[in-house]
Amino acid sequence: MRDDQILSVGIDLGTSTTQLILSRLTVKNFAAAFSVPRINISKKEVIFKSDIIFTPLASQTQIDADAIKRFVAQQYDKAGIQKQDIQMGAVIITGETARKENSSAVTQALSGYAGDFVVATAGPDLESIIAGKGAGTNELARKHRQNVVNMDIGGGTSNLGLFSDEDIIDTACFDIGGRLIKIQPDSHQITYISPKVQQLVSELGLDLKVGNTVTTDQLQPVINVLTQVLENSIGLGEKSPYFDLFITNHALHPENEIVGVTFSGGVADCLNDDLPADEFRYGDIGLLLGYTVRHSSIFKHKTIYPSVETIRATVVGAGSHTTDVTGSTIAYTDGILPLRNLPILKVSKSDENLEASDLGNKISEKIDWYRVQNELNNVALALVGKHSPKFADIQRYADGIVMGAKLLIDKREPLIIMVHEDMAKALGHSLYAKLPEHYPFVCIDSVKVENGDYIDIGEPVANGEVLPVIVKTLVFG
Structure with a gap:
């Protein structure tokens, strides 16, 4: 069998951002002559990374499916790709976006844009696994033979995935992210405060509300609490009285030792030693949160490993089909x-x-x-x-x-x-x-599979002795 090349697409619809990656996969038969075919991916090459846009919403409860479709069409055009050239792909819907009323309508709107989508609406635990694999945390845990946690700090949530020897052993999620407070970049006026942060603001007695202009110093008490909760989430520091408030679903089990840390998500690109002069240029608190996390006890007491991907960790390069039999x-x-x-x-x-x-x-x-x-x-x-x-x-x-x-x-x-x-x-x-x-x-x-894969199992063949299986490996950028 000659090597075949397959073009695949991955689309990530997150709480804050939507993005797309095109990958070229080389598929090879590794079996000896006259034996059952063993088809695997021998090479993965990302050939195009899209623009990153804020996830378009028609309302607070509905995704703008038409805007998503237009974005995908524009990016295909930019990459010089016809939609009929795409043979497979994956749509991953994560964070708050997964809870929108019409997330299934988005899938239908995109149905013509890939040969065969793997569609995953990822809850917070599955999102932690996907982001950790995208950041390469599983490989680091295997290589260094130690427990390494990935902290995927996005717009609305921070997803934690703890890996040991490449296995995912625990997950957690917190309602902490860069867009919990939105701020006009030019006027510094607050345009949005998330409900949990609003509760925190009230309990701290701060004068922060929608419509007010704001300074970094006024926001810092909120940022300090969010950072302390992130420190607590991996077993560092005195427990914040607001720790339980910011838990999305559950925390990590405390008995698991954590040696190393990786960071992904949009805030991972904001872990700066110095705070930029235009700290509100993204229209949120992401830069301020990143700066404070960078100077937190996480960086003092844990081994920090570089991630393979940061803001693109969750985007899936492809739903690559590797045909196998049982x-x-x-x-x-x-x-x-x-x-x-x-x-x-x-x-x-x-x-x-x-x-x-x-x-x-x-x-x-x-x-x-x-x-x-x-x-x-x-x-x-x-x-x-x-x-x-x-x-x-x-x-x-x-x-x-x-x-x-x-x-x-x-x-x-x-x-x-x-x-x-x-x-x-x-x-x-x-x-x-x-x-x-x-x-x-x-x-x-x-049949060899890993966390993050998806499978199809076909009708029995060979007099019912064998089942054909398609393993769809989510290929991370």
């Missing part, structure tokens, strides 16, 4: 295939060795990462498994999975299990015995 030891129930665009939730190696009840708790906690607007989405649960498992290992895995996936089972979502090692048939039989009668499930092996 191993021959599979188990599945009839009538539930095909399945499309399931996000992968990969259990970390350390969690896999836990007792069944602890494994179940870890799985349950991580499944909840995929909850958006209190709606739980189905996931494909991925495990490495054991090369030569004992019967007790199979039972322990099955018990942990059934306990951990109770939220999905109660919703009667098909249970999708992927094991890297060749043990799916035995695990599938054990699951079958422990699941409710006639419960829909698929258990497959020999």
